[in-house]
Amino acid sequence: MSESSAEPLKSVLLDARHRALGGRMVPFAGHELPVQYPSGIMAEHKWTREQAGLFDVSHMGPAFVTLSQPTGDADADHAAIAALVEPLVCGDIAGLKPGQIRYTLLLNEHGGVLDDLMIARSPLVGGELYIVVNAGTKDADYARFAEALGSHATIARSDGHYALLALQGPQAASVMEGLVPAATALGFMNYGAFEWAGETLFIARSGYTGEDGFEILVPRAAAEALWDALVADPRVKPIGLGARDSLRLEAGLPLYGHDLDPGFSPAEGNLSFAIGKRRRASADFPGAGRILRELSGALGRLRVGLLVEGAPAREGAEITDETGAVIGTVTSGGFAPSLGRAIAMGYVPPKFSEPGTRLGVLVRGRSQAATVAPMPFVPHRYFRKPAKQGL
Template sequence: MADTDLLETPLASLHRELGGRMVPFAGYAMPVQYPAGIMAEHLHTRASAGLFDVSHMGQAELIGEGAAAALEKLTPADVQILKPGRQRYGVLMTETGGILDDFMVANRGDRLFLVLNASRKHLDIPAIEAVLPAGVTLRPLPDRALVALQGPGAVPALATLAPGIAAMKFMDFSEFEIAGVPCLVSRSGYTGEDGVEISIPAEQAEAVAKALLALPGVMPAGLGARDSLRLEAGLCLYGNDLDETTSPVEANLVWTMGKRRRTAWDFRGAERCRDELDNGAKRLRVGIQPEGRQPARGHTPVQVSGEVVGEITSGGFGPSVNAPVAMGYVARGAAADGTALELMVRGKALPARICPLPFAPHRYAR
């Protein structure tokens, strides 16, 4: 895709002003890093607070009586039990039991608020619309920006502008005025750290972002740090660790499937999930710790005793753990923690082992 064909977020001019190096991502021009560099942005987020532009994500509202029940046709998440002011993570399913997308859903009281992946929103929206009964409407919100303020210093800094945010717990969702602008705030994120995601009217996004960057300890961070942070946290990236061939059982996302839903089996693709829970999935998503210092990237073949048993889906260097880290799918028989592996990197077998996720401990505000 030529640069001239790329979409821009409401913060594009601010990224350039801050020296962001812009790259194509999911059809958008996005900052991969700023002058400090990916390593510095990553470590600063773990120690203090990083501000990420995630406005490329799809935001939408589901309005009308029966909205939660309608959404449950596509997801095994228990949406109907979600209380006002709470949010949860889930997956949207295909007919064959694969994952169409992963998403966030929050209960705003009179409506549901959805956040969809940038690369999948053009598929998610018609899929959701196709299952809606009369009286329930999906309303995309292209006129809103989305930023993530992440790290142990994020909420203390933000609370100087909106004190009520300090009382929120992990996955709480509420409305606050920040720098004079009405915003939607969830205490969640994609780094494994405490923090918030803030939905802002697009025309006021730059003013809010500048107010956040002016807070003590906050620095801008790009896609590079976002990727290394989420990998250390063992969090999936759609298109790498999840796709339409992957089931929630294989992906080790059974925890996203509500107990009631695993009794009724009344969601799209349920037959495959039920079979894999009863009989075991052929492969599983696992953490992989390469030995030594050389990272193994996505699509690296994984072997046990010379036999290919899977492949890496996400891999790189983990700045916080000061070592290479990876996730991937391996045959169920090779998925036990401690299993010795060989990773085929440029024709050379590098030793590795299966290890528990996450690599860096989650520090959410429970």
């Protein structure tokens, strides 16, 4: 991400809270954010896997896209807003149920990934979508949306006057039970609006750690009170960007600007699940020709996971085959605290992508063994609602 911009760094609403807790503030995507608190990345990572971690992700880009002239027929209005947004992305937006969230990709005309983002259908009204985009790309993303929407719909940014908090880990739901009990009824990848302390919170059952948890959009007026209420719970500790990165790496989740950028397509990124079945059949998304060709076999490279022996292989390290020939590049890598070893993600030709394939990585000029591994490296533990049992 662009960490050396001439623009002054933005402070998040909870800046004083992070400093008071001893957060080490660093520049990240134009914002000052805590990379860690005094307990350190390793302890924060493990706490999130065992208890509940609280992350301030207010640098990200939440926004609401709303039809200018809704008819009042919720399904017709959803169809109308979906028709405006679908030309930008490869996901099935029309097919979203009220309150449902979908991970999708914003694509350029060549099928290159401009961003990965969440798009959700409002559970309350027809013709409204809740979207969350990445920090480093948000201005460009919003402009792209605004252009596509024209006069038919508006996009209202929530960054700046809201905080976006993520509560993640096996204890997240029981912590939420004590604050906003109704939110614990949300299934994975669903969101709703909930009253708390006289304000409306938008709470999503989603996250970036592989654990069960919630992402909470909270207005300025209640942001500090909500943060304080959460950190007062002994099961909750604040977690910085350092552990956020190691957690998402273990969960096999790509980081935009590193594992994904406009040079990669969804097929290369191993994200074909994010291409809607209907969109695939009608080939009506940007770069569909190229992406569908790649999916039917004409694929030059694929994002894979690597178990690395020895020192961590970081972004930019070259990947070799067993003979030592360079076949690809690591796009993110580091130490996996839950596994006690080095792991990485990178791109290799498909013939080297089978789990178990023995490869090498070049670290400081020396070759280290690496083995292709299925992702996630650490199993996801998302909350799945039990299916309703008939009597």
